[in-house]
Amino acid sequence: QVRLLESGGGLVQAGDSLRLSCAASGRTFSVYTMGWFRQAPGKEREFVTCITWSGDNTYYASSVKDRFTISRDNTKNTLYLQMNSLKPEDTAVYYCALSVRRTYIDYSRGHNYDYWGQGTQVTVSS
Numbered sequence: 001q002v003r004l005l006e007s008g009g010g011l012v013q014a015g016d017s018l019r020l021s022c023a024a025s026g027r028t029f030s031v032y033t034m035g036w037f038r039q040a041p042g043k044e045r046e047f048v049t050c051i052t053w054s055g056d057n058t059y060y061a062s063s064v065k066d067r068f069t070i071s072r073d074n075t076k077n078t079l080y081l082q083m084n085s086l087k088p089e090d091t092a093v094y095y096c097a098l099s100v101r102r103t104y105i106d107y108s109r110g111h112n113y114d115y116w117g118q119g120t121q122v123t124v125s126s
Contacts, residue, residue: 006117039093040092
């Protein structure tokens with residue numbers, strides 16, 4: 001059984017930075033694709049970024065590219081999301097997710113992930 005626990009959310013002003021963490025337990029963390037998704041009030045969940053099982057390739061939504069950075073520390077079984085130059089439109093609940101599939105699929109799709117955290121709220125004021 002995999003457990004994912006996000007932390008690091010909060011209330012910040014536009015232009016500030018935050019770093020989210022996602023602590024994973026229950027599986028060998030390093031061999032799986034991990035992703036971050038977010039959901040704003042009244043909107044559908046959307047892909048933010050992922051780091052893949054095959055060579056730690058990273059992918060970003062265009063809305064966060066060059067501002068957000070995903071990384072992982074395999075020794076700590078922890079996934080990170082460094083968010084810089086935050087904007088009010090980044091306000092959402094952020095979720096980390098893990099996929100056990102280890103194959104070449106579209107990891108921007110939420111249905112390709114098998115485990116999800118409970119989410120952490122990020123609020124960016126203008």
